[in-house]
Amino acid sequence: MKSTAVKQALSSLALRVEECDYAARGYHLNVTIPPEQVVAAAEILDRENFFLEAVTGVDWLGEQEALAKEAAKAAAAAKKAAAEAAKKAAESGEPPPEQPVAPAATPAEPVEDSFEVVYDFNHYPQLCRVVIRTRVPRHTPQLPTISQVYPGANWHERETHDFFGIVFEGHPDLSPFLLPEDADFHPLRKDYQP
Amino acid sequence: MRPLAADPAHETFILNVGPQHPATHGALRVKLTMDGEYIVEAEPVLGYIHRMHEKMGENRSYPQFMPNTGRLDYLSALCYNHGYAGVVERAAGIEVPERAEYIRVVTVELNRISSHLLWLGAFVLDLGGFTPLLYVMDDREQILDLLESVTGSRLTYCYFRFGGVYNDIDDDFIVGARNFVKRMREKLPMYHNLVSKNIILRQRLEGIGVISPEMCRKYGATGPVARGSGIAYDVRKQEPYSVYSELNFDIPVYEQGDSMARYLVRLDEIEQSLRIVEQGLDKMPEGPVMAAKVPKAVKPPKGDYYFAAEAARGAFGVRLVSDGTTTPYRLKLRSPSFSNVSLFGEAARGLLLADALALFGSLDLVIPEIDR
DSSP, X not given: OHHHHHHHHHHTTOSEEEEOOXXXXXXXXXXXXXXXXXXXXXXXXXXXXXEEEEEEEEEOTTHHHHHHHHHHHHXXXXXXHHHHHHHXXXXXXXXXXXXXXXXXXXXXXXXXXXXXXXXEEEESSSOOOEEEEEEEESSSOEEEOOTTTOTTHHHHHHHHHHHHOOEEETOSOOSOSSSOTXXXXXXTSTTOOO | OOHHHHSGGGOOEEEEEOSBOGGGSSBOEEEEEEETTEEEEEEEEOOTTOOOHHHHHTTSOTGGGHHHHTXXXXXXXXXXHHHHHHHHHHHHTOOOOHHHHHHHHHHHHHHHHHHHHHHHHHHHHHTTOOHHHHHHHHHHHHHHHHHHHHHSOSSSOOOXXXXXXXXXXXXXXXXXXXXXXXXXXXXXXXXXXXXXXXXXXXXXXXXXXXXXHHHHHHHTOXXXXXXXXXXXXXXXXXSOOTTGGGXXXXXXXXXXXXXXXXXXXXXXXXXXXXXXXXXHHHHOOOSOSBXXXXXXXXOXXXXXXXXEEEETTEEEEEEEEEOSSSSOSEEEEEOHHHHHHHTHHHHTTTOBHHHHHHHHHHTOOOHHHHHO
């Protein structure tokens, strides 16, 4: 099976590799890597004769806030449950259960939202869709280009730069591509105001 | 002083083709660096028909985006309907009744034939042959009439719905489609006699604009461009969606990689599509054409989904990122011609200008789909 071989080859540089349910998701392998490893990953897939279908981005603006809210909600729910358990225990005359030590309330360090860069790879003879994902911070969205490995990535990366303002370092030409030649905006950013 | 200018024999100049040029079939511009009649560097300049469909997707509900898909590649709009319906059905877990799947396949293949026919006419017109255009318009008209009777439109179809199709086909359509298959089978040898065997055409296409399989892979080319270079890749065969796995058809592949190979792939594909239409009509089961329970407001669960469909020009892929609401969070449209035309710069290097235009035509570009 192709995906097993690729999984092994990629596992050394990946943060996370998961095999997906193809019928539900539409791809076989979901690989998360740090941004500085994209060239190495592309080289591995190139050796395995994969072709590049597309490169694109996703703006996760507001994700950290939503995560923090969710965490706070979960913490509140846990606290409530503990209080209720203590109350119940007091009513039944049992010694109150040991209070879980609440984690020291450190003021949550604001984590910055990120752009996700998604690379779709596929294989001509054997069906094996590999999705490579990486995250770059929103204020310095930079990662290396893979256009020296896959010349086809040149245009995809240029388009991603147009739409999101993600900078692919070492790319030969990141001037506006689909947008007007004097465009200085990035329309697929979630905070874009026309 | 630049080294090139030092030697007048190597002096180059810039030639601009388009954006308004009959050979570019839409508004595409190519910046050519020429050494006399020969191309040193070719750089396509895109964006003249850019409409930002992907942003529109983030601003409307799932069903509201369906008409947009027909405006990407207006020559094979139903293939694009299929790709988008497919990704939302996969994400939301909507089952499509069998009859609807067969109707989808039959209409998509008719649409593919009409797209290939128009390409044939326009391509030969680029090379200076006017007559085939008139013949293909006649044949294509039959398909447009058929599709108009079920979909309600002639070009930018919006016929598919999540969970089925908008309208059932009637007996007139079935009879009309069968008649068309018969008519087209009789016409195909005529096209081969008139066009494929034409010595002028052959000399303009054979051995010209060769694209190697390795170049296809490096640029991500799919569809007839890859199949003309010996790569037997077709989404309908490799990851069969809809009911393609139950139908019997071949994937035409030519090894040469020249413009003629791409030409022959498309002509053979017309025959294969006719086979699919015929079988689809034979096997068409009775039953509903819409799933019984499709929610009015489609809300796919949070997550990231991908679906690919074989359009007339190659693999059309849709990546959908859902945040669980009635609007897509992100909708990436991977259009085949975007990748196919990206190899033009490399493939055209060293060609005569006239041959480069033949290569250009053989890529079968539809600009609104590249620019999106």
